[in-house]
Amino acid sequence: MTEKKYAAVVLSAGKGTRMNSAVPKQYMMLEGKPVLYYSLYAFEKSMIDEIVLVTGEEDVEYCRKEIVQKYGFTKIISVTAGGKERYHSVFCGLTDLNKEQNRPDYVMIHDGARPFINDEIIWRCARAAEEFRACAAGVPAKDTIKIADESLFVRETPKRKYVWQIQTPQAFAFPLIYQAYEELLNREQRGEFYSVTDDTMVLEAIYGHKVKLVEGSYENIKITTPEDLKLAKAFLPE
Numbered sequence: 001m002t003e004k005k006y007a008a009v010v011l012s013a014g015k016g017t018r019m020n021s022a023v024p025k026q027y028m029m030l031e032g033k034p035v036l037y038y039s040l041y042a043f044e045k046s047m048i049d050e051i052v053l054v055t056g057e058e059d060v061e062y063c064r065k066e067i068v069q070k071y072g073f074t075k076i077i078s079v080t081a082g083g084k085e086r087y088h089s090v091f092c093g094l095t096d097l098n099k100e101q102n103r104p105d106y107v108m109i110h111d112g113a114r115p116f117i118n119d120e121i122i123w124r125c126a127r128a129a130e131e132f133r134a135c136a137a138g139v140p141a142k143d144t145i146k147i148a149d150e151s152l153f154v155r156e157t158p159k160r161k162y163v164w165q166i167q168t169p170q171a172f173a174f175p176l177i178y179q180a181y182e183e184l185l186n187r188e189q190r191g192e193f194y195s196v197t198d199d200t201m202v203l204e205a206i207y208g209h210k211v212k213l214v215e216g217s218y219e220n221i222k223i224t225t226p227e228d229l230k231l232a233k234a235f236l237p238e
């Protein structure tokens with residue numbers, strides 16, 4: 001691989017509605033450390049050069065003091081406020097990276113609510129980003145997946161070998177994903193509606209760009225509902 005500059009955008013501006021807790025799930029404690037700590041630590045000790053942390057406006061100071069300073073993260077170049085939806089927060093992070101002094105060659109976008117990324121996944125994403133310019137970590141579905149219609153009748157049963165559950169990181173050539181997000185938000189301002197639930201679909205929708213899938217891990221779960229915290233405890237190293 002060539003000597004390229006890599007950045008990570010770590011998302012932590014969600015409200016955690018499905019977790020139904022007073023504290024947003026990314027700040028809940030997992031073995032004495034906030035959930036968010038674990039993915040930041042994985043990037044801090046990885047080949048990534050710089051990290052932008054995107055958080056709720058009301059949590060920027062908390063993150064600077066209680067996360068960046070307290071745990072001594074040196075690669076976090078900014079803690080920035082996110083937006084209403086996940087894709088708004090992503091664009092806030094990408095905008096920070098688009099400043100001349102920060103601009104990377106490649107960027108990995110990651111949910112701060114996924115504490116179990118590891119170095120192998122980060123490397124696989126980096127290699128695929130350099131080769132294919134856009135990739136997402138994921139795992140082959142273990143269950144049969146059905147596509148339903150509005151009335152919950154089965155419309156389609158896709159062949160399981162082609163069905164993957166998508167995770168983060170999702171990694172991209174920086175200018176490609178920045179421009180795609182910029183165009184998406186321009187279109188939103190013009191009143192066009194897109195339902196955006198991951199980053200690769202922005203490229204698919206705007207440019208029809210091909211996206212490579214790379215192996216994530218079955219432990220790379222997103223902490224979304226209370227039972228995920230039980231799973232997370234089981235996945236922590238002894």
Ligand SMILES: Nc1ccn([C@@H]2O[C@H](COP(=O)(O)OP(=O)(O)OP(=O)(O)O)[C@@H](O)[C@H]2O)c(=O)n1
Binds near residue numbers: 011017087089224
């Ligand atoms: N406006 C938002 C919404 C989500 N996220 C982040 O995107 C990741 C994945 O989102 P999700 O699990 O949906 O988190 P929440 O939006 O917080 O959860 P919920 O949908 O249950 O409210 C999380 O790390 C979350 O903090 C974000 O940065 N900005």
Ligand SMILES: C[C@](O)(CO)[C@H](O)COP(=O)(O)O
Binds near residue numbers: 086111198224
């Ligand atoms: C990006 C993602 O983590 C891939 O699985 C997921 O789609 C985020 O979705 P959410 O609606 O924000 O939970």
